[in-house]
Amino acid sequence: PGASAPGPSGASGTSAASATGLLAAIADVGVDRVRGGYSRHGFDRAELALREWFVAESRARGLDVEVDRNGNLWAWWGKPGPNALITGSHLDSVPGGGAFDGPLGVVSALAAVDLLRARGFVPSRPFAVVVFAEEEGGRFGVPCLGSRLLAGTIDADTARRLRDPEGTTLADAMRKAGLAPERLGRDEESLSRIGCFVELHVEQGRGLIDLGRPVGVASSILAHGRWRFQFTGEGNHAGATPITDRHDPMLPASQLVLAARRAAAAAVGSRATIGRIVPVPGGTNVIASTVDCWLDARASDDATTRSLVTEIEAAARDAAAAEGCRLEVTEESYGDTVIFDPALRDELAGLLDDAPALPTGAGHDAGVLASQVPTAMLFVRNPTGVSHAPAEHAEPDDCEAGVAALAKVLEHLAGS
Numbered sequence: 001p002g003a004s005a006p007g008p009s010g011a012s013g014t015s016a017a018s019a020t021g022l023l024a025a026i027a028d029v030g031v032d033r034v035r036g037g038y039s040r041h042g043f044d045r046a047e048l049a050l051r052e053w054f055v056a057e058s059r060a061r062g063l064d065v066e067v068d069r070n071g072n073l074w075a076w077w078g079k080p081g082p083n084a085l086i087t088g089s090h091l092d093s094v095p096g097g098g099a100f101d102g103p104l105g106v107v108s109a110l111a112a113v114d115l116l117r118a119r120g121f122v123p124s125r126p127f128a129v130v131v132f133a134e135e136e137g138g139r140f141g142v143p144c145l146g147s148r149l150l151a152g153t154i155d156a157d158t159a160r161r162l163r164d165p166e167g168t169t170l171a172d173a174m175r176k177a178g179l180a181p182e183r184l185g186r187d188e189e190s191l192s193r194i195g196c197f198v199e200l201h202v203e204q205g206r207g208l209i210d211l212g213r214p215v216g217v218a219s220s221i222l223a224h225g226r227w228r229f230q231f232t233g234e235g236n237h238a239g240a241t242p243i244t245d246r247h248d249p250m251l252p253a254s255q256l257v258l259a260a261r262r263a264a265a266a267a268v269g270s271r272a273t274i275g276r277i278v279p280v281p282g283g284t285n286v287i288a289s290t291v292d293c294w295l296d297a298r299a300s301d302d303a304t305t306r307s308l309v310t311e312i313e314a315a316a317r318d319a320a321a322a323e324g325c326r327l328e329v330t331e332e333s334y335g336d337t338v339i340f341d342p343a344l345r346d347e348l349a350g351l352l353d354d355a356p357a358l359p360t361g362a363g364h365d366a367g368v369l370a371s372q373v374p375t376a377m378l379f380v381r382n383p384t385g386v387s388h389a390p391a392e393h394a395e396p397d398d399c400e401a402g403v404a405a406l407a408k409v410l411e412h413l414a415g416s
């Protein structure tokens with residue numbers, strides 16, 4: 001239920017859709033009745049329904065949709081070509097996520113196209129709305145998977161073998177969705193067409209609330225990565241095993257949680273989170289045999305992030321040894337600090353009544369593309385300051401201010 005594609009709003013180029021109206025059309029897709037919020041993950045039923053909806057909305061606007069080698073969708077306004085202006089975001093979410101992270105950038109792009117058309121604007125360079133696949137890594141573990149594959153910053157074989165929690169590989173999930181995983185990998189053709197990428201996103205913090213501004217531009221993204229910590233001990237009986245005879249991997253796992261907080265608190269501006277722990281087999285009356293924990297660590301630069309992780313790992317190793325457990329640590333993804341093109345950022349801020357420039361701790365496809373092409377981001381005020389949770393929000397007026405800002409930016413960058 002809730003995973004069939006809603007029909008297009010029927011925007012035909014004469015009536016402009018609102019971002020809020022477009023979000024309302026997908027409000028029933030991927031609702032997570034257990035965790036709250038939305039669970040829409042790469043190539044699952046909900047995300048596929050949203051992709052289908054996006055294709056229908058694009059076609060209703062006369063945009064031609066292409067799927068690239070890596071499962072990203074491109075809706076072209078006019079003919080595809082070099083030096084294209086690209087805008088868009090993603091449609092997937094974290095588990096139990098909000099309605100705006102990702103979809104707001106996609107619906108704002110469609111609404112901006114409507115707005116520009118209503119004004120009689122015709123872009124003077126190729127122009128497309130993009131939807132990147134599996135941005136959150138909520139299913140296969142690696143964030144920005146579609147854009148990383150496009151840019152060639154993840155190896156195609158590694159990607160094909162990524163598994164979701166049920167054991168389905170990315171390759172199988174893509175095949176099931178009618179895509180050809182053999183073709184995954186750096187996509188020179190698509191990359192060489194991108195002249196400039198602009199991603200609009202809900203703000204994931206309090207910067208714009210505190211400044212009393214509806215729209216801002218991004219200045220930078222923290223270096224960040226994900227590490228899997230697998231503790232192996234000895235599975236046994238919770239009642240029959242004396243405390244002194246145990247090798248319980250949950251003990252060092254708990255110490256890992258504390259070490260992550262301690263290390264991040266000691267390094268100003270750093271963040272370290274254990275948001276996911278999977279004990280195996282996971283029984284109330286069973287001492288776990290293994291515990292997998294995922295560390296998300298972020299800091300201002302590469303060296304600080306690396307030393308944060310080293311410190312946390314050292315504490316985890318000590319804790320594992322003390323309990324007679326083994327520890328294996330695997331880096332699952334990493335991205336260095338991103339500084340968005342300062343000239344483009346200032347140009348867009350100026351165009352938007354001196355919109356404030358804000359750093360962010362959140363990762364984005366725009367951060368992946370920033371190393372390849374001139375890239376910018378617009379942020380829309382989030383009155384709760386909360387993201388990756390159901391409380392994430394943006395007021396309708398602010399969403400429309402975002403669409404107006406995006407349209408102005410696109411008009412500026414694609415004007416004659």
Ligand code: GLV
Binds near residue numbers: 136361362
């Ligand atoms: C993705 O949104 C991330 O920053 O984890």
Ligand code: MN
Binds near residue numbers: 094101136362388
């Ligand atoms: Mn996110």
Ligand code: MN
Binds near residue numbers: 090101102135201
């Ligand atoms: Mn996002």
Ligand code: MN
Binds near residue numbers: 136362365
């Ligand atoms: Mn993100």
